Amino acid sequence: DQQVKQNSPSLSVQEGRISILNCDYTNSMFDYFLWYKKYPAEGPTFLISISSIKDKNEDGRFTVFLNKSAKHLSLHIVPSQPGDSAVYFCAAADAGKSTFGDGTTLTVKP
Amino acid sequence: ETGVTQTPRHLVMGMTNKKSLKCEQHLGHNAMYWYKQSAKKPLELMFVYNFKEQTENNSVPSRFSPECPNSSHLFLHLHTLQPEDSALYLCASSLGTSGTPYNEQFFGPGTRLTVL
Numbered sequence: 001d002q003q004v005k006q007n008s009p010s011l012s013v014q015e016g017r018i019s020i021l022n023c024d025y026t027n028s029m030f031d032y033f034l035w036y037k038k039y040p041a042e043g044p045t046f047l048i049s050i051s052s053i054k055d056k057n058e059d060g061r062f063t064v065f066l067n068k069s070a071k072h073l074s075l076h077i078v079p080s081q082p083g084d085s086a087v088y089f090c091a092a093a094d095a096g097k098s099t100f101g102d103g104t105t106l107t108v109k110p
Numbered sequence: 111e112t113g114v115t116q117t118p119r120h121l122v123m124g125m126t127n128k129k130s131l132k133c134e135q136h137l138g139h140n141a142m143y144w145y146k147q148s149a150k151k152p153l154e155l156m157f158v159y160n161f162k163e164q165t166e167n168n169s170v171p172s173r174f175s176p177e178c179p180n181s182s183h184l185f186l187h188l189h190t191l192q193p194e195d196s197a198l199y200l201c202a203s204s205l206g207t208s209g210t211p212y213n214e215q216f217f218g219p220g221t222r223l224t225v226l
Contacts, residue, residue, distance in 0.1 A: 002152070032213045043114070043200050043217030044153075089153065096141075096207035097166065098215065100153040 006101035019077040023090035030092035038087045080108045114218035122224045131186040133201030141207045142184040145200040160207045191225045
């Protein structure tokens with residue numbers, strides 16, 4: 001049973017528009033949520049995170065929203081840039097142990 | 111060198127070979143991790159070490175043997191692997207294993223392993 005799911009394997013948006021990546025989880029014990037970005041031939045890099053006591057965290061063009069009642073989080077990128085094209089993984093942590101989703105491949109078209 | 115490094119970047123081995131993957135972190139972190147990423151599957155946690163002690167073994171077959179001689183180095187010893195073990199093996203490190211911001215992990219570039 002996969003505890004963290006990213007139901008959209010891919011997303012394509014136009015440069016300058018908003019990218020919204022979604023993630024759902026099932027384990028209510030998760031208390032910290034993270035987004036990672038991965039370019040080909042590189043390991044994932046940490047992007048932004050949110051604690052379960054918050055519902056929003058913003059860092060420049062990146063905002064993560066958490067809806068605990070729906071067990072859903074999303075990553076908003078605005079405005080999207082071609083350099084944002086990558087695979088995005090969400091992760092949920094319980095006592096420090098992170099569980100990752102499958103990833104969503106974002107393509108930002110110029 | 112900065113961050114998390116992994117060697118080799120690519121490895122091809124036969125099922126009877128013995129090889130080792132190496133990971134080194136230059137971040138002063140106390141926790142290190144091995145993950146496996148197979149095609150079209152999520153990252154699978156294999157092992158966790160905190161202050162050189164193994165704290166997590168995620169039901170990994172014994173043909174994978176980790177070693178953590180100190181907080182900066184992590185090895186994955188491989189022997190009698192199967193073709194289905196072919197995958198990208200990622201190493202990561204973090205400040206610790208619990209509490210914010212200890213959850214934030216820094217990944218190496220990975221070793222692409224092919225088992226023939």
